[in-house]
Every structure is written in C-alpha cells, then in structure tokens.
Amino acid sequence: xxxxxxxxxxxxxxxxxxxxxxxxxxxxxxxxxxxxxxxxxxxxxxxxxxxxxxxxxxxxxxxxxxxxxxxxxxxxxxxxxxxxxxxxxxxxxxxxxxxxxxxxxxxxxxxxxxxxxxxxxxxxxxxxxxxxxxxxxxxxxxxxxxxxxxxxxxxxxxxxxxxxxxxxxxxxxxxxxxxxxxxxxxxxxxxxxxxxxxxxxxxxxxxxxxxxxxxxxxxxxxxxxxxxxxxxxxxxxxxxxxxxxxxxxxxxxxxxxxxxxxxxxxxxxxxxxxxxxxxxxxxxxxxxxxxxxxxxxxxxxxxxxxxxxxxxxxxxxxxx
Numbered sequence: 415x416x417x418x419x420x421x422x423x424x425x426x427x428x429x430x431x432x433x434x435x436x437x438x439x440x441x442x443x444x445x446x447x448x449x450x451x452x453x454x455x456x457x458x459x460x461x462x463x464x465x466x467x468x469x470x471x472x473x474x475x476x477x478x479x480x481x482x483x484x485x486x487x488x489x490x491x492x493x494x495x496x497x498x499x500x501x502x503x504x505x506x507x508x509x510x511x512x513x514x515x516x517x518x519x520x521x522x523x524x525x526x527x528x529x530x531x532x533x534x535x536x537x538x539x540x541x542x543x544x545x546x547x548x549x550x551x552x553x554x555x556x557x558x559x560x561x562x563x564x565x566x567x568x569x570x571x572x573x574x575x576x577x578x579x580x581x582x583x584x585x586x587x588x589x590x591x592x593x594x595x596x597x598x599x600x601x602x603x604x605x606x607x608x609x610x611x612x613x614x615x616x617x618x619x620x621x622x623x624x625x626x627x628x629x630x631x632x633x634x635x636x637x638x639x640x641x642x643x644x645x646x647x648x649x650x651x652x653x654x655x656x657x658x659x660x661x662x663x664x665x666x667x668x669x670x671x672x673x674x675x676x677x678x679x680x681x682x683x684x685x686x687x688x689x690x691x692x693x694x695x696x697x698x699x700x701x702x703x704x705x706x707x708x709x710x711x712x713x714x715x716x717x718x719x720x721x722x723x724x725x726x727x728x729x730x731x732x733x734x
Contacts, residue, residue: 415721415722415732415733417556417582417584417718417721417722418714418717418718418721419584419714419715419717419718420584420585421583421584421585421586421587421594421711422553422554422583422584422585422594422596423446423554423583423585423594423595423596423650423651423652423715424550424551424552424553424554424583424594425585425587425592425594426585426592426593426594426652426653426654426692426694427592427654427694427696428448428449428450428452428654428694429446429447429448429449429452429551429594429652429692429694430446430447430449430549430550430551431444431445431446431447431549431550431554431583431596432444432445432447432544432545432546432547432548432549432550433445433545433548433554433555433559433560433561433581434537434541434542434544434545434548434560435541435558435559435560435563436531436535436541436563437558437563437726438531438532439531439532439535439536439564440487440527440530440531440532440563440564440726440727441487441488441492441527441528441531441535441536441537441563441564442486442487442537442541442559442560442561442562442563442564443484443485443486443487443488443492443495443537443541443542443545443560443561444484444485444486444545444554444559444560444561444562444581444596444598445482445483445484445485445499445542445545445546445549446482446483446485446596446650446652446690446692447481447482447546447549448479448480448481448482448483448652448692448694450508451479451480451481451508451519452479452480452652452692452693452694452695453478453479453657453658453659453662453692453693453694453695454470454471454478454479454480454483454519454521454659454662454690454691454692454693455471455659455660455661455662455663455664455665455666455690455691455693456468456471456521456663456666456688456689456690456691457663457666457667457669457670457688457689457691458523458686458687458688459670459673459680459681459687459688459689460645460646460647460681460682460685460686460687460688461681461682461683461684461685461686462644462645462646462683462684462685462686463523463646463686463687463688464489464490464492464493464523464524464525464526464646464686465521465522465523465524465686465688466484466493466496466520466521466522466523467480467519467520467521467522468521468523468688470519470521471521471659471663471690472659472663473658473659473660473663474659475659477510477519478659479510479519480519480520480521480690480692481503481508481509481518481519481520482499482503482518482519482520482546483520483521483522483650483690483692484496484499484520484521484522484523484542485522485523485525485560485561485581485596485598485648485649485650486522486523486524486525486537486542486561487524487525487526487527487536487537487561487563487564487565487598488524488527488528488536488537489524489525489526489527489528489536489644490524491536491537492524492536492537493522493524494536494537494538494539494542495522495537495538495539495541495542495545496520496522496542497538497539497542498538498539498540498541498542498543498544498545498546499518499520499542499543499545499546500518500520501539501543502542502543502546502547503518503520503546504516504518521690523646523648523686523688523690524646524648524686525561525565525598525600525645525646525647525648525686526600526644526645526646527563527564527565527566527600529566529573530564530566530573530726530727530728530729531564531727545560553583554581554583554596556580556581556582556583556718556719556722557580557581557582557719557722557723557724557733558578558580558722558723558724558726559580559581560581560598561581561598561648562579562580562581562582562598562599562600562719562723563580564600564727565578565579565580565581565598565599565600565719565723566578566579566600566727566729567579567599567600567601567602567603567604567605567615567616567645567677567720568601568602568603568604568615568616568617568618568625568626568628569602569617569645569684570602570617570626570628570631570632571617571618571620571626571631573728573729574728575617575618575619575620575626576617576618576729577615577616577617577618577729577730577731578615578723578724578725578726578727578729578730578731579599579600579601579605579615579719579720579723579731580598580599580719580720580722580723580724581596581597581598581599581719582596582597582599582714582715582716582717582718582719582720582721582722583595583596583597583715583718583719584711584714584715584717584718585711586707586710586711586714588703588707590654590697591653591654591655591697591699591703591704591707592653592654593651593652593653593655593704593707593708593710593711594651594652594653594711595649595650595651595652595669595672595708595711595712595714595715596649596650596715597647597648597649597650597673597689597712597715597716597719598647598648598649598719599647599677599716599719599720600645600646600647600648601645601646601647601677601680601685601687602628602645602679602682602684602685603616603628603629603677603678603679603680603682603685604616604617604625604627604628604629604677604678605676605677605716605717605720606675606676606677606678607676607717608675608676608713608717613625613627614717614720614721614732615720615723615731615732616628617631618730628678628679629678629679632679644684644686645682645684645685645686646685646686646687646688647673647677647680647685647687647688647689647716648686648687648688648689649669649673649688649689649690649712649715650689650690650691650692651665651666651669651689651690651691651692651708651711651712652691652692652693652694653665653691653692653693653694653704653707653708654693654694654695654696654697655693655695655696655697655699655701655704656693656695656696656697656698656699657693657695657701657704661693661701661704662691662692662693663691664701664705665691665693665701665704665705665708666689666690666691666708668705668706668708668709669689669691669708669709669711669712670687670689670709670712671709671712672708672709672710672711672712672713672714672716673687673689673712673713673716675709675713676713676716676717677716689712691708720732721733
C-alpha cells in the first residue's frame, strides 16, 4: 500500500536513516543519523518511558548536538543497540570532542514489543551497528521494519484483540523550510484517521467484528479490568530550521500535538511516548511555524506507518 502522505525525514539535508530487524523475533531498530551532528531536543509525555541520554537534551547542558537518535524495540533490553551505534560513529571519528576522545552522543528510546515473536531476542549492539551501515538518504521503508517490526496498537483487551502497526515517515515544506518525521507507533490506544475521524487500527471488539473504541470502552469498564501493558510511541522530527536547544525542545514538545491528533487515548500510564527533534540550522524562520509543521508531519508519519503495516504475529493490519 502506497503511503497516503508524501515525503520523508530524509528530505532534510544531512539526515540519513538506517534500519535493521529480525522478522522471526518480531523486533528491530531504526537509527537517525545527523551528518556532523545536529542541535537536539526531546520530550517525554508518556508515563512508562524507556530512554537513553535524554538529560543531555535539556537547555543549559554542556552538549548541544546529537550525532544520532536510536529508536528501538526490545523494551529496556533494546537500549543495547546504542552500543553498536556508538561503535559505528567512533569508527567514523564522530562525537563530542572531549580533548582525549570523541564521544558519540546517541539519545534513544524504546518500545515494548516483547509480546510478539520471541521475547528472548532483542536488538543488540550488532543490530544497531547494522542499522547504521544501512543508513541512506533514500525514503526509509515503512511498516514492519526497524523499530516498527513488532509494533502494535489497541491493547486494552490484550494482544489477541490488538492490531498490527509499524513505523512511518512523512515531511512537509514551506518554501525552503523542511520538517520531517519518522515515528514507530506502538500505542495502548487506537489510531484515528484524521480525514474522517474513524478508527484505522486499534482494539478489536471482544465479540464480533469492528473496533471497540478504547477511549469509550475504558469508561465503561471497571478500572481493575484495564490491561496494563507497556506500549509507547517513539519518533524523531528533523528540520533545517535554525534553532537553538530550547527551541528544538519546543519543537519536540509540539510534535506531541500531532501524536494526540491521531492516537486516542495518548500519553497514558501505559505508554512511554517519547519524541526527539533535530535541527540542522540552515534556514532562519519562525518557531511557531516550525512547531505547527512538526505536529502535522508527526501525525502524517504515524498514519503512513499504520497504512504500511502488514498482518503478522497473529495480528491483522490495515494493509492486508
């Protein structure tokens, strides 16, 4: 199925994306590389996050640039993939110069995909390194690849009533300004079609066909019956706007507005929703414009990933 929305995060000059996965195990990782480093920010809105190096992204810290961002499956185990990303960057003499060595800066976030495939196999340093080797300026593959390999949505009634999701990318532009996003969607809630407000993918009814509507179903269920599984939507927004660290953090925060437009409910106790932002500092522009574009690109990337996902691991998908 062709993506509904055009563009890719790699439309931002200097940004490349590499992915690697183990289809049998149902997991993988995605690496966003910034040539020469990029001003970085991040925003964690979910209440069950799994992250790496996010403290470095706060305004006022010493290091302002990241060399790469890791998006990975495998829950906290998957953070091991960052070791491979760091090895790749070190071999290419990239990182923060400490005077005695260059230390690659690789923030990252994980999603929980251990409930599909083989939970004992997770992204590791070898997979992170391979993802870097696979990096290019081409439009990244979408759906059941990279960090989206084992992604699913709609888990209120358990995995046997969930829906397959995946990773997607999109970009929008205004003159010379470009904002792109890549997002792996593994939400507790449902994904809503912004074109008509219907559920594209989510919790399937316990009996019969169709969707249960997670938000509505939660209101009618006894709270103790709500299935608490770890989920998480993770992604990266990149732009060629000339932004400082504080502004880049604002862009990552604004991107969550796009997430909330198409995922309902979002930012729950059972999600670790984390979005990063990268600025390559080429175009002078208005922060409000960049923030609005970031939200739109994020929503479009999520929808593209849902439409590209294929049925797998016993889960149905929009793309049959």
